[in-house]
Amino acid sequence: MTQVESKPTTNDTPFVPIEKIVALCKRRGFVYPNSEIYGGVSGIYDFGPLGVELRNNIRRYWWWSMVQLHDNIVGIEGAIITHPRVWEASGHVENFVDRLVDCKNCKRRFRIDHLPEENVIQNKCPECGGELMEPRTFNLLMETYLGVVEGERMQTYLRGEACQNIYLDFDNVVKSSRVQIPFGICQIGKAFRNEVTPGNFLFRQREFEQWDLQFFVHPSEMLQWFDYWKEKRFEWYMGLINHKDRLHFREHGPDELAHYAKQAFDIEYKTILGWQEWEGIHWRQDWDLSRHSEYSGQDLSYTDQNTKERYIPWIVETSGGVDRTFLNLLLDAYEEEPDPTGKEPRTVLRLHPALAPVKVAVLPLQKNKEELVTTAKNIHKKLQRLMVSQYDDVANIGRRYRRQDEIGTPYCVTIDFQTLDDRTVTVRERDHMTQVRINIDELPAYLLERVTWQ
Ligand code: GAP
16 A cells, blocks of 8 residues: 655654543544533543544454465454453463552552552652552453353353464464464454543544454564564554654663563654654564463364474564554544645545545535536446445535545545536645645545545
8 A cells, every 4th residue: 555645743643532532533523421411431432433444444454464465464353352261371360450549649640560669669650740540450351141040051251362262263273274484363342441540532443443463473484574564563653644744663671571472562652742653563472372261271283284293382472452553543643734825724534535424525515506416426326336436516616625634534526617518617726725626537546546445
């Protein structure tokens, strides 16, 4: 897919406040607070008409890049609920915990790993300077129960990380799909965590969606594949963002590695929240398949068809978030551009055209001229079969362009009086506001070339 044009940033380029994105998302139907009429639920959100289009595009693009374009990668879709033993084997029951402290004075609660070091040493609240209480440990797994008869119900968990299904289905995939090591299994799916400090909008939620590649390799090739996927995933994110200097790698220190990881790098993106994880590249080694073999009593080793060597494959994991991608792309794309004529600034979402929720808006110059309206509606009907198109005849053309800029629509097609004479329309591009005239018959190919990934 073509890369988003780089938008050079300097140290003075301001970061977009999260509140602006929250307001835009609510106003234009991207994201709503969940159960809002009941006062909402912290860390849980719903996606509106434009949000669901953007999410679907983000998911499809990941799937296309990771599964469709690789002969040695297949996809699965596992269930959210699994046998409870899965979470003992995975180490989550024991290790998936946050350590928290409360301030005796202001009663605020903090994750110890988010506190500045000096506050931990001095046992001092970073907000009010008050004394901190003894740390407490909370498990993040969300419990649920299967069955209806009281006393016979089985306690289990909503999955705390989506990737576990991939290990559970590893042997089934090997036996049913003719895959051979090195190969990968991908999945996109919901995960649930009782985050003690959810916040920053979609950044840290309690219900969210992850995408995972688990790439199975021979131990002797681990380093090579780890480096390969690290670079490949970095390039993938780079291709989607305008602010190319706001993406980097950060290696995990020994004290912050997850219980399953021997080595890990985060791809981080810088926003108003500072540098934050976007996707993790984890060296999971043989942790998962060995543990599930041990806990289930089933042999999950792999036999090389050529050498007949039998071994537990090692795993490179690339694990990112659909919601975090959604948020980061909005923060990256949002811009308020001064208007040279002195009117209100132009708000524009410079989203990659292939990801934009609406690809084209079809606009008759005037709504009281029947021929213009009929021609525009016919064009819209044709385009609608190929891409998400919106017909709009409300307000003057300038306001309609602005409405589309604000939701990131890359192209607006205007039907004017010349159209009725020579069957040409104006195509206006979002980022540079340039306009070209195109014959109606050439319009579908012109747009498709620019709004699809290939
Ligand atoms: N299987 C590995 C794993 O789950 P993780 O770093 O905990 O690793 C992977 O999560 C990705 O999932 C993160 O990089 C982030 O994009 C997303 N993610 C994790 N927790 C999240 C949360 N509470 N809300 C939104 N996204 C989250």
